[in-house]
Amino acid sequence: MQNYFKTAKNISLVLFLALITLNVSAQEIDLLIKGGHVIDAKNKINGKMDVAVKDGKILRVAADIPASSAKKTINVNGLYVTPGFLDIHGHVFHGTEPDNYLSNSQDALPPDGFTFRAGVTTVADAGGAGWKNIDLFRKNVVDKSKTRVLAFMNIVGGGMRGVETFEQDKTDMDPKLTAASAKKNKDIVIGIKIAHYIGHDWDPTDFAVAAGKIAGIPVMVDFGKALPPLPLEDLLLKHLRPGDILTHAYRYDQEFDKSGKMIEHKQAIVDVNTKKLKPYVWEARKRGVIFDVGHGGGSFNWSQAVPAMEQGFHPDVLSSDLHTGSMNAGFKDMANLASKFLVLGMPLADVVAASTWNPAKVIQRPELGHLSVGSEADIAVFRLREGDFGYIDASGMAIRGKQKLEAELTLRNGRVVWDLNALSAPLAK
Amino acid sequence: MGSECIECTISKIKMNLNKFKQAGRSVIFAICLSVSAQISIGQEIDILLKNGHVIDAKNKISAKMDVAVSNGKIMKVAANIPVAGAKKVVDVSGMYVSPGLIDIHTHVFTGPNPGFGHGSSSVKADDFTFRAGITTVVDAGTSGYKTFPVFKEQIIDRSRTRVLAYLNAFAPGMVGTAAEQEDMQALEIEKADATIKKYADHIVGVKIGHYSGKDWKPFDAAASLAHANNRPLFVECHITEFSLEDQLNHMKAGDILTHSYENVSERMPIVDDNGIVRPFVLDARKKGILFDVGHGGVGFWFNQAVPSVKQGLSPDTFGTDMHHNSVNSGMKDMLNLMSKYLNMGMQAEDIIQRASWGSASAIKRADLGNLSEGAVADIAVINVLEGKFGFLDAGGFKLEGDKKFQAEMTIRAGRIVWDLNGISGVPWSKDLK
Numbered sequence: 001m002q003n004y005f006k007t008a009k010n011i012s013l014v015l016f017l018a019l020i021t022l023n024v025s026a027q028e029i030d031l032l033i034k035g036g037h038v039i040d041a042k043n044k045i046n047g048k049m050d051v052a053v054k055d056g057k058i059l060r061v062a063a064d065i066p067a068s069s070a071k072k073t074i075n076v077n078g079l080y081v082t083p084g085f086l087d088i089h090g091h092v093f094h095g096t097e098p099d100n101y102l103s104n105s106q107d108a109l110p111p112d113g114f115t116f117r118a119g120v121t122t123v124a125d126a127g128g129a130g131w132k133n134i135d136l137f138r139k140n141v142v143d144k145s146k147t148r149v150l151a152f153m154n155i156v157g158g159g160m161r162g163v164e165t166f167e168q169d170k171t172d173m174d175p176k177l178t179a180a181s182a183k184k185n186k187d188i189v190i191g192i193k194i195a196h197y198i199g200h201d202w203d204p205t206d207f208a209v210a211a212g213k214i215a216g217i218p219v220m221v222d223f224g225k226a227l228p229p230l231p232l233e234d235l236l237l238k239h240l241r242p243g244d245i246l247t248h249a250y251r252y253d254q255e256f257d258k259s260g261k262m263i264e265h266k267q268a269i270v271d272v273n274t275k276k277l278k279p280y281v282w283e284a285r286k287r288g289v290i291f292d293v294g295h296g297g298g299s300f301n302w303s304q305a306v307p308a309m310e311q312g313f314h315p316d317v318l319s320s321d322l323h324t325g326s327m328n329a330g331f332k333d334m335a336n337l338a339s340k341f342l343v344l345g346m347p348l349a350d351v352v353a354a355s356t357w358n359p360a361k362v363i364q365r366p367e368l369g370h371l372s373v374g375s376e377a378d379i380a381v382f383r384l385r386e387g388d389f390g391y392i393d394a395s396g397m398a399i400r401g402k403q404k405l406e407a408e409l410t411l412r413n414g415r416v417v418w419d420l421n422a423l424s425a426p427l428a429k
Numbered sequence: 430m431g432s433e434c435i436e437c438t439i440s441k442i443k444m445n446l447n448k449f450k451q452a453g454r455s456v457i458f459a460i461c462l463s464v465s466a467q468i469s470i471g472q473e474i475d476i477l478l479k480n481g482h483v484i485d486a487k488n489k490i491s492a493k494m495d496v497a498v499s500n501g502k503i504m505k506v507a508a509n510i511p512v513a514g515a516k517k518v519v520d521v522s523g524m525y526v527s528p529g530l531i532d533i534h535t536h537v538f539t540g541p542n543p544g545f546g547h548g549s550s551s552v553k554a555d556d557f558t559f560r561a562g563i564t565t566v567v568d569a570g571t572s573g574y575k576t577f578p579v580f581k582e583q584i585i586d587r588s589r590t591r592v593l594a595y596l597n598a599f600a601p602g603m604v605g606t607a608a609e610q611e612d613m614q615a616l617e618i619e620k621a622d623a624t625i626k627k628y629a630d631h632i633v634g635v636k637i638g639h640y641s642g643k644d645w646k647p648f649d650a651a652a653s654l655a656h657a658n659n660r661p662l663f664v665e666c667h668i669t670e671f672s673l674e675d676q677l678n679h680m681k682a683g684d685i686l687t688h689s690y691e692n693v694s695e696r697m698p699i700v701d702d703n704g705i706v707r708p709f710v711l712d713a714r715k716k717g718i719l720f721d722v723g724h725g726g727v728g729f730w731f732n733q734a735v736p737s738v739k740q741g742l743s744p745d746t747f748g749t750d751m752h753h754n755s756v757n758s759g760m761k762d763m764l765n766l767m768s769k770y771l772n773m774g775m776q777a778e779d780i781i782q783r784a785s786w787g788s789a790s791a792i793k794r795a796d797l798g799n800l801s802e803g804a805v806a807d808i809a810v811i812n813v814l815e816g817k818f819g820f821l822d823a824g825g826f827k828l829e830g831d832k833k834f835q836a837e838m839t840i841r842a843g844r845i846v847w848d849l850n851g852i853s854g855v856p857w858s859k860d861l862k
Contacts, residue, residue, distance in 0.1 A: 094553070096540050096583050106587055110539070110549070113556050113756050140541055144549050275859075302857045328559050328847050390851035398854030418757050422819035428731035428826035 030054045030414065032070035036081035036381060041353035042360075042370035051081055053377040056414035061371050074424050076381050079408055082352045083369050084121025084378030086359040087334055088190075089220070089247055089294045089319035090114075092149060093128030093137050093159070102128045103159035104136060107324050114322055115147040116418035118333035119380030119407035122368060123147055126220060126247070126294075126321070127154035127193025131174075131181035134189065142188055146412060148378070150363065152191040152220050153182050155208040163196045173207045179214035189215075190363040191245070195222035200230060205239050212244070218362060220245040220292070225253070225265035232267035233280040242288025245362060248299035249291040249315060250308060254395070268304055275307040282313075290362050295331040296321030298394045300340075305393075309344040317359045318351065330392040335382070335405045340391045343401030348384070351405075381409035381423075473499050475843060476853075477515035481526035481810065484778055486786035487799035491778055496526055498806040501843030506800050519853045521810050524837055527781045528798045529564025529807030531788035532763050534663075534687050534723045534748025537592060538571035538580050538602070545571050545603040547579060550753045554588035557751060559847035561762040562809030562836035565789075565797055566590055569663060569687070569723075569750070570597035570636030574617065574624040577602075577632075585631055589841060591807070593792065595636035595663040596625055598651035603638070616647055618654050625658050633792040634685070638665040641695075645671075648679055660793065661685050665723065667695035674709045682717025685791060687748055688728035689720040690737060692824070699742065700733050706740045714742060719791050724760040725750030727823040729769075735828075738773045746788045747780070759821035764811070764834040769820045772830030777813055780834075785809075810838040 031053040038049040038061060050065040051058065067073040092111040095104030102108045111123050129137035134153055142149045154160055157172045166172065182189040192215070194208035205221065212219040223235060223246065236246065253266045269281045269291075285291065293300065293315050318341065320326070320334055331337060338351050346354075360369030367375060385404045392398050410418035419425065476498040483494040483506060495510040496503065512518045537554040540547030551571060558566060572580040577596060585592045597603060600617050625632045635655035637648055648668070655662040662684040668676055673696060680686070692698045699710045714720065722729060722744045737743070747770070749755070749763050760766055767780050789798025796804065812835045820828045839847035848854065 094539070096547075106553075106583075109553060109556060110753070112753065113552060116757050117761070140549075306857075306859065324553075324555060327556065330851075332560075332849075388850075390849075390854065392848065392851035392854040393857070396854050397857035398851030399857050419821060420761075420819075421817075422759075422821040422827035425819070425821050425825050425827035428735070428822060428824075428828050 027069060027071045028054060029059060029065070029070035030072065032065060032067060032073040033081055033379065033381065034065070034067060034073050034075050036076035036079050038081045038371065039349050039352040040083060040371045041349070041357040043372060045371070046349050049081075051371060051379065053379070053411070053414050056377055058371050058373055058375050058377050060373060072424070074409065076409070076423065080348070080382045080384060082119070082380050082382065083356040083371055084380050084410065084412065085119045085334055085355040086122040086124070086363075086369055087115070087120050087320045087322070088124040088317060088359045088363055089126040089292060089321050090123040091128055091321070091323040092123055092125045092141055092145070095140060100161045101163065102323060103161040104128075104133060104140070105161070109322060109324065109327065111141070111145050111147040111149060114327065114333055116410040116412065117407055117420070118335040119382060119410055120334050121148060121378035121380070121410065121412045122150065124150040124152055124190060124363060126152050126222075127160045127195050130154040130157040130159040131178050132157045133159050134181055134185055138185070138188060146417060148412070150188050150190045152193040153178060153189050154193045154195070155204060155211060160195060167196045168198060170203055173204055175207045175210035175214065178211040182211065182215040182217060189217070190365060191218045191220055193220050193222070195224070197224035198226060200226040200228070202230070202239055205235065209239060209241060209244065212241070217364065218243045218245055218290070220247050222247050222294070223266060227263070227265050229265050229267050232269070233278070236284035236289050237280060237287065240289050243290065243362070245290040245292050245317070247292040247294035247319065248296065248321070249293060250301060250304040251299040251394070252301035252304045269313070270304045270307050272303055277308055277311050277313050290316045292317040292319050293337065294319050294321040295326065295337050296323070296394070297325035297329045297331070300330065300394050302393045302397055302399060305344060309346065314346055314350060315341070315354055317362055318355045319359070330394055335407050336391070339389070339401065339404045342403050342405065343391060343399060377411055377414040379411040380407060382406065383408050474504060474515035475499050475517065476840065476845070477510060477512060477518045478521050478526055478808070478810065479512065479518055481521035481524050483526045483800065484781050484785070485528060485800040486782040487795075488801055490800070496800060496808065498808070498840065498843050501806055503800050503802055503804045503806050505802060517853065519838065521837070521852070523812075525777070525781055525811040525813070527562070527809045527811055528785040528800050529809050529839065529841065530562045530763060530784045531565045531567070531792070531798055532558070532563050532749050532751070533567045533685070533746045533788050533791055534569045534721055535566045535751040536571045537566060537568050537584055537588070537751070538576075539584070542604070545752065546576055546601065552751055552753060552756060554584060554590045554592050557756060557762050558590040559839040559841065560836055561764045562811055562839055563763055564591060564807035564809070564839065564841045566592055567633060567792060568592060568594040569665060569748070570595045570638050571603050573597040573600045573602035574621040575600045575602070577624055577628065581628065581631065589846060593631055593633045593794075595634040596621060596632050598635055598637050598647065598654065616650055618650055622654055622658070625654075625660070632660070633794060634660040634663050636663040636665060640666045641669050643670050645679060652679065652681070652684070655684070656681060661719070661791065663687065667693070669695055673697040673699070677709060677713040677718060680713070680718050683719065685719045685721050685746070687721040687723030687750070688725065689722060689744060690730055690733040691728045692730040692733050693727060698733055700736050704736045706737055706742050711742065719745040721746045721748040722766060723748045723750040724755065724766050725752065726755040726758050726760070729759065729766070729823050731822045731826055731828050732824070734769070735773055738770065738775060743770065743775055745783060746791050747784050759823060764836060765820070768818070768830065768833045769828060771813070771832050771834065772818070772820065772828060781811065806840055806843040808840040809836060811835065812837050
């Protein structure tokens with residue numbers, strides 16, 4: 001750590017001198033990202049285009065925008081240019097409250113170290129905060145992050161602060177208070193979360209949906225365990241509305257009793273014996289229920305994902321379930337997760353759509369996830385590396401692949417916030 | 430074996446219940462069951478790293494060797510250890526196998542305050558370590574004696590990375606603005622000394638930072654405090670009233686200068702206007718003063734580093750100065766920083782040695798940074814990628830290169846804590862559930 005102010009002054013002086021020596025006339029573009037392959041699902045662009053940025057916004061997306069019209073040009077030949085990724089299932093309500101799990105505590109992560117380096121510019125915290133601590137979340141996380149931070153608010157008033165205790169307390173699940181707080185904080189709250197409920201009843205799910213109805217926002221369900229398990233079919237076809245989200249879509253829980261017999265406390269989308277996607281899952285998709293990855297430390301299994309993908313059941317949304325237990329495990333970061341779906345045969349354009357425009361629609365933020373003229377210049381530039389790579393799932397099993405996405409450059413609000421190989425920099429003298 | 434496996438499962442369940450969310454238990458249990466089904470009695474190697482190029486400077490090894498890990502410790506380093514009897518064998522052909530790397534300059538005292546100390550400018554200790562081959566970090570004075578107990582309880586005790594620290598000579602540590610830190614009247618040497626002695630396993634030095642006063646008393650007091658405890662003084666200050674030469678003269682052999690390759694107005698750069706490393710800097714190295722990178726957001730410039738390396742002033746250690754701002758800047762992570770020096774002409778082996786045994790020696794922790802039999806099994810498996818890469822410095826300038834370090838696998842106390850490409854994973858097949 002050093003004295004930033006003095007140094008910043010020096011740097012700005014250098015930049016200023018550099019600027020006045022350039023010909024600034026007729027250079028209406030602040031930054032031109034030139035020669036890349038643009039994928040913008042909303043605007044149905046999938047081809048070689050240049051992207052011009054001015055005043056933090058997209059000025060133009062077109063073929064062959066002349067470099068002479070730009071103050072700065074970054075050549076991204078051979079790379080893919082996409083809207084900044086949205087990750088709608090992160091856990092970023094970090095803090096120091098002891099034993100408070102993902103709510104102002106140590107298992108959650110400060111977002112900026114995991115977003116920009118993976119091409120992510122927006123992250124939604126998935127239920128770390130409830131109506132009782134959404135203000136603290138705003139103050140400690142939203143306001144202090146360079147990443148755009150949004151939130152699914154937990155139906156539990158105190159937030160996601162302990163699976164076996166607080167998150168089972170139905171007396172702290174108040175749809176009206178939750179919805180009122182969501183409306184009051186609608187600049188950051190984009191949904192309601194229900195997670196980890198272990199009881200054999202639907203009350204918490206229905207409370208969350210009730211709050212979602214009042215506030216006019218979707219519900220994300222991390223389907224809890226129950227013995228016997230609650231029918232997934234009922235969740236998807238009866239309790240959730242179109243537009244609500246099942247996260248951890250490709251999870252296969254394997255828990256065993258003392259004799260080694262598997263306990264089924266949660267139902268998966270693929271029948272592992274027949275390896276077929278259950279028919280009601282297709283029906284749920286037709287109804288408009290959203291299927292989100294939510295990889296996490298223990299929520300993505302090849303035994304679900306491979307057959308589902310082979311049968312054409314692609315995720316609507318890719319998301320991380322980022323926390324201390326997933327960051328160094330099979331998940332790693334959103335670019336790694338996107339690479340897994342490439343390896344599973346999902347076309348790159350679809351992977352990008354499921355990380356940009358799809359999640360933006362799901363969270364009802366149509367201003368995000370695209371490169372339309374006038375939208376905020378949140379941009380990711382990826383390299384598609386070819387080689388021999390490996391990917392592990394939640395059970396430690398590996399699949400080899402020939403491709404890997406790597407975030408080369410990330411812009412947030414028109415500013416370069418990640419530049420892996422110094423593409424935007426001049427050579428040192 | 431079966432009962433051990435259950436025990437390990439139970440303890441891991443406790444440890445990971447929250448971290449792995451609900452599925453953690455079932456996953457670990459499943460792994461445990463599958464492992465127990467494959468092993469038989471009498472096997473003692475937990476992990477065998479096969480065919481890597483082992484770099485272990487303490488033991489003067491730089492050769493193709495296998496590394497066997499058992500019970501969290503290094504069991505054996507030798508050529509051709511038989512795979513029979515190993516619970517897990519990982520082929521690391523073509524990769525370097527190093528003692529876990531040590532980052533001797535980070536800021537990991539996270540918390541709700543603005544700024545560094547217990548604050549939002551620090552980063553979490555585990556976020557950028559294992560993925561860069563690091564198993565030990567040294568927090569650079571983010572806490573002082575008044576805040577160290579909180580640092581110990583909230584960070585050291587709760588991180589999977591080994592977290593050590595230089596105690597800030599300034600009692601509250603890094604709090605508030607830089608100006609507040611300059612109030613060196615707040616030195617309370619006796620209390621700081623007692624803290625060092627009480628936490629001798631975790632405090633490896635004394636830091637003096639952000640002091641720019643008009644006399645040497647605080648600096649010298651901090652140095653005496655460090656030396657009386659047989660620990661280095663870690664120097665991160667710009668004493669604008671005095672020259673760099675004076676500053677180096679107030680340091681002793683074993684003391685560490687960080688931000689060595691910075692180029693800012695507050696401190697004389699080590700390279701003069703003609704691109705020559707100042708003679709007194711080279712003299713200081715001869716005297717035994719150590720030069721740490723301390724990259725940070727503004728602490729590393731190619732116009733300093735490139736001539737320095739050419740003229741023999743390579744860094745002794747590759748401290749990152751990791752914090753909220755540097756992590757997405759030119760620094761990125763310690764391997765990126767080491768890769769810069771790889772492309773400036775230093776040899777890969779030399780760099781890895783400095784980042785492991787060299788760094789352990791700098792903080793006088795001979796128990797770390799080596800693969801001696803019985804040592805804690807902190808291991809980094811490092812690849813050197815070939816391709817076209819670019820590296821950024823604090824001035825916004827680029828160095829192009831054709832090599833880059835990458836952490837393939839990291840082991841902390843015998844457990845695999847990072848596996849980039851799943852080389853330790855069981856290959857998945859459709860017959861598996």
